[in-house]
Amino acid sequence: MYARNDTFARETISPLGLSIEAAAEVSGFGRSKVFELIRTGALPARKVGRRTIILRCDLVGFMENLPRAGTAA
DSSP states (O other): OHHHHHHHHHHHOOOSEEOHHHHHHHHSOOHHHHHHHHHHTSSOOEEETTEEEEEHHHHHHHHHTSOOTTSOO
């Protein structure tokens, strides 16, 4: 019974922190662009040991603040 509930929980809970690869995949950017955005400070990132983590809310906030296509920047 526990295994069934654990499987359900894993399928319905989104991770709060994303790896560079996961952030690139869900955003539609390439890895190099994600690294560039972090380097310039446009996209906040956290370090946990050697790993770089991007909070899901930071990625969503960054993308929501991008200018709309067809508008002057």
